[in-house]
Amino acid sequence: MSRELETFEGSHPRSKVIHEQAEEALLYGVPMNWMTRWPGSFPVFFEEAKGNRLTDVDGNRLIDFCLGDTGAMTGHSPEPTVAAASRRLARGITTMLPSEDAVPLGLEMKRRFGLDQWQFSLSASDANRFSIRLCREVTGRDKVLVFNHCYHGSVDETVARLLDGEPAYRIGNIGPPVPIGQTTRVVEFNDFEGLERELAHGDVACVLMEPALTNIGIVLPEPGYLERVRELTREQGTILIIDETHTFCCGPGGYTAAHGLEPDMITIGKPIAGGIPTGAYGMTGEMAGRVLEKTVWEAADVGGVGGTLAGNALSMAAARATLEEVLTDDAFEHMIEMGIRFELGVQSVIDDADLAWTVTRLGCRAEYMLGAERPKSGQAASDAFDVPLDALLHLYMLNRGILMTPFHMMALMCPDTRPEDVDAHTAALAEAAAELTEA
Ligand SMILES: Cc1ncc(COP(=O)(O)O)c(C=O)c1O
Structure with missing residues (x-):
C-alpha cells in the first residue's frame, strides 16, 4: 500500500494542489462529500471524459469501468x-x-x-x-x-x-x-x-x-x-x-x-x-x-x-x-458481451491464483468479492468485505490506468468498452493476484 500511495502521489501533483485550494471553500475539499471516498491521499480531479476514457488534470488517461457509478453507462457524453x-x-x-x-x-x-x-x-x-x-x-x-x-x-x-x-x-x-x-x-x-x-x-x-x-x-x-x-x-x-x-x-x-x-x-x-x-x-x-x-x-x-x-x-x-x-438493443448486446468477457477474465485470475473469491455478473455489470461462496444475502455480502484490501485493489488499478467503481470492486461496460479494455483489467488483476499471493 505504501508503494502504491507513493506512485499515486508522484503521478497526481496537480490534483493535490487543486484539492488543497478546494479545501478553502468546499467542505471536505469536494463539491459532494462522497467524492472523497476514493483510494489515494486526495481525490483525483478530472479534466475530460469521453466514451469509456477519462483524462485527469495531470494528463493521466484511465479506462473507465466506474462510469459515474452507472450515471454514464451510456459512455461519457454520447454524441x-x-x-x-x-x-x-x-x-x-x-x-x-x-x-x-x-x-x-x-x-x-x-x-x-x-x-x-x-x-x-x-x-x-x-x-x-x-x-x-x-x-x-x-x-x-x-x-x-x-x-x-x-x-x-x-x-x-x-x-x-x-x-x-x-x-x-x-x-x-x-x-x-x-x-x-x-x-x-x-x-x-x-x-x-x-x-x-x-x-x-x-x-x-x-x-x-x-x-x-x-x-x-x-x-x-x-x-x-x-x-x-x-x-x-x-x-x-x-x-x-x-x-x-x-x-x-x-x-x-x-x-x-x-x-x-x-x-x-x-x-x-x-x-x-x-x-x-x-x-x-x-x-x-x-x-x-x-x-x-x-x-x-x-x-x-x-x-x-x-x-x-x-x-x-x-x-x-x-x-x-x-x-x-x-442505449439501444444493439448497444446492450455489445455491453453484455463485454460483461461476459470481464467475468471470464476475472474467473481465470481467481482460478490461476487459487483465490477464495467469486465473480458475479448481472448483464453488463460485474463484481468480484472475497469469500469462496457467492453471498445470498446483504449481510453475507457485507461480512465478506475487507476494507484495506478493497482500498489497495482500487489504488492498484488506478495506478495502472483502470478506474473501478469506488466502495466495491464493481465494473460496468458501456457501448464504447472494447475487448482490449477488458483484457487490460484482467492483466492488472492478474498482476495484483500474483503479488498478493507471493509466498
Ligand atoms: C438502486 C439505486 N437506486 C437509487 C439510487 C439513487 O440514485 P441518485 O443518487 O442518482 O438519486 C441509487 C444510487 O446509487 C441506486 O443504486
Missing part, C-alpha cells in the same frame, strides 16, 4: 445525447410547460418496461421518494419494506439495516427524522419467510427492492424468489416497486423485461438521460387509477411530489435521444 441536449439548451431549458419530447419518451419507457403511465423527476432518489409517498397515499398504510444492505438513494425510509432482527439506522445515517422503526421494516434478501412475517403485520404500503442487490457487491435472487415476492405482495395488498436504477444493466427494459417481472411500479434514474439529471417512475394502469382518484388538483404542486425542474425540457430531450439512439 446523440449531446446533440439533442445542445439543441434544447439553445431553445429554452425549463419553462413549466411540457415539451413534445416527453411524448415519445413516455411511450418508449412504456414499451421497454411494460408499465402504462410515467412521471419524471431529477434523480432516482426523487423517483423513489415520490413513489413511496404515492404508495402510502393510495394504501393508507404507513410503512415501507426494504432489504438489509439495500441502497435506494438519499431516501429517509431506506437508510436502514437489520440489527438483531429489528430495523436500525444504517451506520453513518445523517440526521434521521424519526426512529426508523416508525417508517420501515427490513428483511434479508432471499429470506422469504422473513418477508412473509413482516408483511403479515398488514401495515406495509410498499416493498421497494432491487431485483438483485447491487450496492453491497451483487447478490442474485435465488430461483423462484422474485415470483414468490410478487405473489405474496399481491396477496397482502402491498405495492411492489422495482428499483431499476442499477439493474437497467440487464437489458433495454432492465431486469424487469429480461426476466418477465410484473411490478406495480418501477423507479429509475442515473443513465436514462446520458448523465443529465433525470429520474423516472412508472406504474400500472391500475395503480395510476388509484393515484388519480387520490390527487387533489388544487394542491398538486405543494403535496410533496414534485420539483420545479422535474420534467424539464433539457432532461426530456436528453432522455429521448439516449433511449432512442444510445
Whole structure:
C-alpha cells in the first residue's frame, strides 16, 4: 500500500494542489462529500471524459469501468445525447410547460418496461421518494419494506439495516427524522419467510427492492424468489416497486423485461438521460387509477411530489435521444458481451491464483468479492468485505490506468468498452493476484 500511495502521489501533483485550494471553500475539499471516498491521499480531479476514457488534470488517461457509478453507462457524453441536449439548451431549458419530447419518451419507457403511465423527476432518489409517498397515499398504510444492505438513494425510509432482527439506522445515517422503526421494516434478501412475517403485520404500503442487490457487491435472487415476492405482495395488498436504477444493466427494459417481472411500479434514474439529471417512475394502469382518484388538483404542486425542474425540457430531450439512439438493443448486446468477457477474465485470475473469491455478473455489470461462496444475502455480502484490501485493489488499478467503481470492486461496460479494455483489467488483476499471493 505504501508503494502504491507513493506512485499515486508522484503521478497526481496537480490534483493535490487543486484539492488543497478546494479545501478553502468546499467542505471536505469536494463539491459532494462522497467524492472523497476514493483510494489515494486526495481525490483525483478530472479534466475530460469521453466514451469509456477519462483524462485527469495531470494528463493521466484511465479506462473507465466506474462510469459515474452507472450515471454514464451510456459512455461519457454520447454524441446523440449531446446533440439533442445542445439543441434544447439553445431553445429554452425549463419553462413549466411540457415539451413534445416527453411524448415519445413516455411511450418508449412504456414499451421497454411494460408499465402504462410515467412521471419524471431529477434523480432516482426523487423517483423513489415520490413513489413511496404515492404508495402510502393510495394504501393508507404507513410503512415501507426494504432489504438489509439495500441502497435506494438519499431516501429517509431506506437508510436502514437489520440489527438483531429489528430495523436500525444504517451506520453513518445523517440526521434521521424519526426512529426508523416508525417508517420501515427490513428483511434479508432471499429470506422469504422473513418477508412473509413482516408483511403479515398488514401495515406495509410498499416493498421497494432491487431485483438483485447491487450496492453491497451483487447478490442474485435465488430461483423462484422474485415470483414468490410478487405473489405474496399481491396477496397482502402491498405495492411492489422495482428499483431499476442499477439493474437497467440487464437489458433495454432492465431486469424487469429480461426476466418477465410484473411490478406495480418501477423507479429509475442515473443513465436514462446520458448523465443529465433525470429520474423516472412508472406504474400500472391500475395503480395510476388509484393515484388519480387520490390527487387533489388544487394542491398538486405543494403535496410533496414534485420539483420545479422535474420534467424539464433539457432532461426530456436528453432522455429521448439516449433511449432512442444510445442505449439501444444493439448497444446492450455489445455491453453484455463485454460483461461476459470481464467475468471470464476475472474467473481465470481467481482460478490461476487459487483465490477464495467469486465473480458475479448481472448483464453488463460485474463484481468480484472475497469469500469462496457467492453471498445470498446483504449481510453475507457485507461480512465478506475487507476494507484495506478493497482500498489497495482500487489504488492498484488506478495506478495502472483502470478506474473501478469506488466502495466495491464493481465494473460496468458501456457501448464504447472494447475487448482490449477488458483484457487490460484482467492483466492488472492478474498482476495484483500474483503479488498478493507471493509466498
Ligand atoms: C438502486 C439505486 N437506486 C437509487 C439510487 C439513487 O440514485 P441518485 O443518487 O442518482 O438519486 C441509487 C444510487 O446509487 C441506486 O443504486
